Amino acid sequence: xxxxxxxxxxxxxxxxxxxxxxxxxxxxxxxxxxxxxxxxxxxxxxxxxxxxxxxxxxxxxxxxxxxxxxxxxxxxxxxxxxxxxxxxxxxxxxxxxxxxxxxxxxxxxxxxx
Amino acid sequence: xxxxxxxxxxxxxxxxxxxxxxxxxxxxxxxxxxxxxxxxxxxxxxxxxxxxxxxxxxxxxxxxxxxxxxxxxxxxxxxxxxxxxxxxxxxxxxxxxxxxxxxxxxxxxxxxxxxx
Numbered sequence: 084x085x086x087x088x089x090x091x092x093x094x095x096x097x098x099x100x101x102x103x104x105x106x107x108x109x110x111x112x113x114x115x116x117x118x119x120x121x122x123x124x125x126x127x128x129x130x131x132x133x134x135x136x137x138x139x140x141x142x143x144x145x146x147x148x149x150x151x152x153x154x155x156x157x158x159x160x161x162x163x164x165x166x167x168x169x170x171x172x173x174x175x176x177x178x179x180x181x182x183x184x185x186x187x188x189x190x191x192x193x194x195x196x
Numbered sequence: 197x198x199x200x201x202x203x204x205x206x207x208x209x210x211x212x213x214x215x216x217x218x219x220x221x222x223x224x225x226x227x228x229x230x231x232x233x234x235x236x237x238x239x240x241x242x243x244x245x246x247x248x249x250x251x252x253x254x255x256x257x258x259x260x261x262x263x264x265x266x267x268x269x270x271x272x273x274x275x276x277x278x279x280x281x282x283x284x285x286x287x288x289x290x291x292x293x294x295x296x297x298x299x300x301x302x303x304x305x306x307x308x309x310x311x312x
Contacts, residue, residue, distance in 0.1 A: 125306070129300040132300075184229060184301070185241060186241075187238050
């Protein structure tokens with residue numbers, strides 16, 4: 084399964100856009116990129132996912148590079164409530180592979196007033 | 197309401213006393229999984245299950261057992277808990293999309309376990 088690399092921490096000013104990068108250089112052609120976030124010690128929450136096209140929903144936008152080796156999660160107008168750990172994951176595809184779903188350590192985004 | 201329910205939410209126990217953390221989902225999901233979270237180590241997968249009677253080890257399965265006799269339930273069993281199993285545990289589930297694991301993972305609220 085594709086491993087992901089994220090910076091351990093980032094800061095953002097309230098009201099500004101938060102851009103969280105993720106590297107997944109070993110991603111396969113049919114593997115999706117998923118983003119989750121975890122506020123304090125709550126259960127992680129799904130944000131968005133994508134394959135190759137950019138995606139947007141009410142929470143965020145996901146920009147995936149053309150070669151699919153990296154992506155960026157964008158929170159367009161960050162608020163203090165967006166302070167959380169953000170995880171980028173690439174779930175493995177089937178056909179005999181295992182289905183381990185590794186989250187790693189993610190990026191701690193701190194939104195400052 | 198779609199949800200994953202874990203019990204207990206908090207538990208303090210002693211070394212060697214068997215315990216079970218229950219997990220139940222009401223979304224008819226095939227895939228279920230257990231994670232533990234420790235400071236500085238992120239979320240690590242303990243066990244997962246692709247469907248009833250189908251389970252497999254994650255990255256840190258030592259000291260744990262699971263079973264999947266019904267689709268909705270996926271209990272985590274600690275036969276002889278030790279202090280290094282003190283952790284925050286999360287159960288999660290998702291629908292297995294055609295062609296493989298994917299889809300949104302739904303997480304429970306977590307179970308904080310302390311083993312003395």
